[in-house]
Amino acid sequence: MRIVLVGPPGAGKGTQAAFLAKNLGIPHISTGDLFRANISQGTELGKQAKAYMDAGNLVPDEVTIGMAKDRMEQPDAVNGFLLDGFPRNVSQAEALDEMLKTEGMKLDAVLDLEVPEDEVVKRIAGRRICRNDSAHVFHVTYKQPKSEGVCDVCGGELYQRDDDSEDTVRKRLEVYHSQTEPIIDYYKSQGLVVTISALGKVEEVTGRAMGALPRP
Structure with missing residues (x-):
């Protein structure tokens, strides 16, 4: 199964992506991981990305697209993948369509995690991080110290x-509304969008998503 995961910051995409990928037996491909892997391995695309990032500039679409293409061609992604953070705009979505078409493949679903804007602000602005270890994360409402x-x-x-x-x-x-949200309409025109509420416990959202995805 080939899935694109979309949703605003604070929707829990990373958490859900990990659970869904494990349940579906497909790799979770995130933009952040792509950048880190290419930069640490010193690939040509990684060098290009680092040069832009070091200069404080956005990495061009063609570099991100190149990284995604390389990753999707790896053996573990032959039977499917879950994309998280890519595509992030319509031009990247169009490039992904072309990539898949060339390989005789297509997306099975675009999973849209829906969260009210006030809840997003509450989730992110309420986070508190430990200065000694950034892995220790608390929240003024949901996980109080x-x-x-x-x-x-x-x-x-x-x-x-x-x-x-x-x-x-x-x-x-x-930025999400202006750049990334338009891909939802782009994919709706292809009948691929599945929208679910991302409110509730992690396992509840995962169950909702698994139930809403098309059966292979």
Whole structure:
């Protein structure tokens, strides 16, 4: 099964992608992992991406598309994949269609995780990270530490990252609405979009998604 996962920041795409990929027996291909792998391995595409990133510029579509193409051609992706973070705009979606068409393949579904905007802001702006270990994550509403501002695990100070502030989150949402959301309409015209609510417990959302996906 070949699936594209879309949704606003804070929708839980990374978490759901990992669970869904495991349940479906297909690789989870995320843009972040693609960039890290290519840069750490020193591939030509990785060098190009790093040059743009080091200069504070966005990585061009053709570099991202090239990385995605290379990854989808790996043996473990022959029978399917779950794309997370790619495509992120209509031009990338069109390029993906062309790639798949060339190989005689097509997408099976585009899974749209739906979350109200206020909930997105609440989820992200409420996060608090431990200064000693960024893997220790708490939340002012959903996962409160025993002592305010103190990490339960190591006693480190909890803080809010700059990119988790409400103003930054709302700017990220604006970018999502202007750049990525249009791919939902693009795929709706192909009858591929499956929309589910991303509210509730992780396993509830996963169950909803598994039930909504077309059967192979």
